[in-house]
Amino acid sequence: MRLILLGAPGAGKGTQAEIIAAKLNIPTISTGNILREAIKNGTETGLKAKSFMDQGMLVPDDVIIGIVRERLAQPDCAGGYILDGMPRTIPQAQALLEQGVEIDRVVSIEIADDVIEARMTGRRVCSVCGASYHVTANPPKTEGICNACGGELTIRKDDKPETVRHRLAVYHSETEALKGFYEKLGKLRLVEGNQPIEDATRDILAALGD
Numbered sequence: 001m002r003l004i005l006l007g008a009p010g011a012g013k014g015t016q017a018e019i020i021a022a023k024l025n026i027p028t029i030s031t032g033n034i035l036r037e038a039i040k041n042g043t044e045t046g047l048k049a050k051s052f053m054d055q056g057m058l059v060p061d062d063v064i065i066g067i068v069r070e071r072l073a074q075p076d077c078a079g080g081y082i083l084d085g086m087p088r089t090i091p092q093a094q095a096l097l098e099q100g101v102e103i104d105r106v107v108s109i110e111i112a113d114d115v116i117e118a119r120m121t122g123r124r125v126c127s128v129c130g131a132s133y134h135v136t137a138n139p140p141k142t143e144g145i146c147n148a149c150g151g152e153l154t155i156r157k158d159d160k161p162e163t164v165r166h167r168l169a170v171y172h173s174e175t176e177a178l179k180g181f182y183e184k185l186g187k188l189r190l191v192e193g194n195q196p197i198e199d200a201t202r203d204i205l206a207a208l209g210d
Contacts, residue, residue, distance in 0.1 A: 001026065001080040001208055002102050004087070006178060007109035009167045010116040011193045012200065016109065017082050019201050026080040031064060034071045045070060065095050072101060080104075088175050093182070106182040107207050109200065111193035113168050120164045124153040 001024055005013045021028045038046030039053075045066040049059045068086060071077070083103070087093040096103070122135040124144075128151025133140050140146060144153050157163060182188040189207035193200060 002104045003080070003082045003208065004103055004106045004182075005082060005084065005109065005204075006106060006175065007193060008111065008113070008116055008171045010120045010164070011109040011111045012197065013084065013109060015197060016201060016204060017084050019197070020204060021082055023201075023205070024080065026082060027076050028082045028084050029068065029071055029077070029086075030084040031068065031086040034067055035059065035064070038067045038070065043067075043070065061089075061092050061095050065092070065099055065101070068096075069099055069101060087178060090177055090181055093178055103182075103187060105189060105208050106178070106187045107189050107191055107204050108179055109193040109204075110190050115194050116168065117161065117164050120159050121155075121161050123156065123159045125156055126151040127154045128152070 003020070003026075005017055005020075007013045017028045035046075035049055039050045040046070045063055048063050049067065052059045052063070064086065068083070072081060087096055118136075119134075122137070124133045124135065124140070125131070126133075126146035126149065129146060129149045131146050131148045132138075133146075133153060140153060145151075146153060158167075179188055191200060191203045191207055195203075
């Protein structure tokens with residue numbers, strides 16, 4: 001099963017990718033991770049990517065896709081894989097097709113912006129031990145104080161309302177169009193994201209089989 005998970009930031013893609021990968025015994029291929037790995041290993045495409053990053057530039061699509069292809073050629077991907085963080089744009093999706101990277105299913109985890117905003121802006125992290133809380137879903141016993149170590153709870157920069165809104169706007173303008181692209185190819189399935197994790201997992205697995 002060669003799978004792409006789509007969804008806005010905070011929709012639960014990372015959590016679901018981990019569960020599905022374990023259930024199907026296939027690797028999750030995160031572009032961020034393989035980019036770092038290719039650079040560390042000094043592969044030809046890794047060095048190419050590093051030259052762009054060193055200049056503070058975005059790594060071009062053809063280099064990213066070269067790195068993805070290198071990774072997908074490894075033996076652990078023979079039985080399938082989940083692509084995480086790729087493709088982000090229509091040109092990337094087209095380039096994957098042209099490079100012969102096969103995809104069986106594209107599952108989009110659907111969740112409303114206001115739900116995501118409440119989910120992400122409500123997160124709190126202990127500044128001392130790193131324990132995670134949520135103001136409504138998992139509140140600490142004492143407001144602003146960590147249950148485990150008594151440290152002060154803080155909001156990560158990524159979870160500030162203006163950052164969350166910006167990330168959602170980027171998703172809608174750049175990545176959401178992929179749904180139409182894969183729908184035309186008959187590969188798209190939609191799954192409700194605003195439900196318990198195990199229910200979303202069940203729906204994703206059902207979508208893979210239909």
